[in-house]
Amino acid sequence: MRQFLDFEKPIAELEGKIEELRRTTDAGGIDVAEEVGKLRDKAHKLLQTTYAKLTPWQKAQIARHPERPHTSDYIAGLIEDFLPLAGDRAFADDSAVLGGMGRFRGRAVMVIGTERGHDTESRVKHNFGMARPEGYRKARRLMELAGRFGLPILSFVDTAGAFPGIEAEARGQAEAIARAIEAGLDAPVPFIATIIGEGGSGGAIALAAADRVLMLEHSIYSVISPEGCASILWRDAAQAATAAEALRLTAEDLRKLALVDAVVAEPLGGAHRDAPAMLAAVSRQVWDSLEPLLALDGATLRARRREKFLEMGRAGVV
Structure with missing residues (x-):
C-alpha cells in the first residue's frame, strides 16, 4: 500500500475510494467503471494542483519519502555487471556507502552512492x-581506483549527512570527508553526481565534488537539515518549514544559484510513484552529461572541476 505524506491526505482519500470501488467490481458487484473514471480524473487533477505549488518543506518531505528509489535501485536498474567493492583498507566496510565497478550503457564505470535502506532491517544495516x-x-x-583505471565516476547521493556519533569523530570524520572531496576534485576522469533524495551537509558533498551535479526535481541539497537549522536559529525544531524556505534547498533554487548543473524532472507525484520512469530519466540525463566529458583529458577535467567550485565560492563572497 502506498504511503501518503500529510499534505497528500485529500489525494489519499480519493485513491482510497477508487480502491474500494475496484474491490466492489472484483467481488462481482455492479459496474462502477464510469464512477472510477471520474474519481481518477479528479485525483489526477488534484495531484497536479498539489504538486504545482509545493513549498520547500513539502519538497523536503518528498525527498525523504521511504518509497523513493534508492542508490541500490539505481545500481540495479542502470548498471550492468555490477561488482561491489568493500572496505576502506584501514578500519572496516561501511554499508552506508555502496560502491563498485560495472557498465553504464556499455561503458565501464565506477559507481558510488549512499544507501538508506528500504525497511527497518536494511535501514539499520545501512545506518x-x-x-x-x-x-x-x-x-x-x-575514486582513486577509478582514476587509475580510467573509469568515469557516477555517484548517487541520498543522505541526511555524515554520522554524528562520538566514535565517528574519534576516527576522523571531518578528515575523511575532506579527503573524499579532495579525491573527487582531483579525479582525472569524468565525474557525474546525482542528488536522488536528500543531500545533507558535508556527508553529501563528499560524493558530489563532480564535473556535473544533477538533482532530481523534488530532491533537496543543503548545508544543514531544516530541523537542524531551526533548532540552532530558533531553538525550536517545529520551525523547520520556515528554515526550509530560508535555506534555498530545492532543486529549482539551486539551479538558479548555479550550484547544480541540471534538474531531472520527476513523474507527477514524485519518483516513488513511477520508479521505472524515474530511472529512465536519470539514465538519459547522466549519459547526456557524461558523453561530452569523455573526450577531455584528465588535466582539463581537473582544472575545469576545480574552477567550477572555486567560482561558487567567489559568487558567494560577492
Missing part, C-alpha cells in the same frame, strides 16, 4: 545512509 569515516575513506579509495 540510514549516514556514513562513518570508513565510508568516506571507501569512497575516496574507489
Whole structure:
C-alpha cells in the first residue's frame, strides 16, 4: 500500500475510494467503471494542483519519502555487471556507502552512492545512509581506483549527512570527508553526481565534488537539515518549514544559484510513484552529461572541476 505524506491526505482519500470501488467490481458487484473514471480524473487533477505549488518543506518531505528509489535501485536498474567493492583498507566496510565497478550503457564505470535502506532491517544495516569515516575513506579509495583505471565516476547521493556519533569523530570524520572531496576534485576522469533524495551537509558533498551535479526535481541539497537549522536559529525544531524556505534547498533554487548543473524532472507525484520512469530519466540525463566529458583529458577535467567550485565560492563572497 502506498504511503501518503500529510499534505497528500485529500489525494489519499480519493485513491482510497477508487480502491474500494475496484474491490466492489472484483467481488462481482455492479459496474462502477464510469464512477472510477471520474474519481481518477479528479485525483489526477488534484495531484497536479498539489504538486504545482509545493513549498520547500513539502519538497523536503518528498525527498525523504521511504518509497523513493534508492542508490541500490539505481545500481540495479542502470548498471550492468555490477561488482561491489568493500572496505576502506584501514578500519572496516561501511554499508552506508555502496560502491563498485560495472557498465553504464556499455561503458565501464565506477559507481558510488549512499544507501538508506528500504525497511527497518536494511535501514539499520545501512545506518540510514549516514556514513562513518570508513565510508568516506571507501569512497575516496574507489575514486582513486577509478582514476587509475580510467573509469568515469557516477555517484548517487541520498543522505541526511555524515554520522554524528562520538566514535565517528574519534576516527576522523571531518578528515575523511575532506579527503573524499579532495579525491573527487582531483579525479582525472569524468565525474557525474546525482542528488536522488536528500543531500545533507558535508556527508553529501563528499560524493558530489563532480564535473556535473544533477538533482532530481523534488530532491533537496543543503548545508544543514531544516530541523537542524531551526533548532540552532530558533531553538525550536517545529520551525523547520520556515528554515526550509530560508535555506534555498530545492532543486529549482539551486539551479538558479548555479550550484547544480541540471534538474531531472520527476513523474507527477514524485519518483516513488513511477520508479521505472524515474530511472529512465536519470539514465538519459547522466549519459547526456557524461558523453561530452569523455573526450577531455584528465588535466582539463581537473582544472575545469576545480574552477567550477572555486567560482561558487567567489559568487558567494560577492
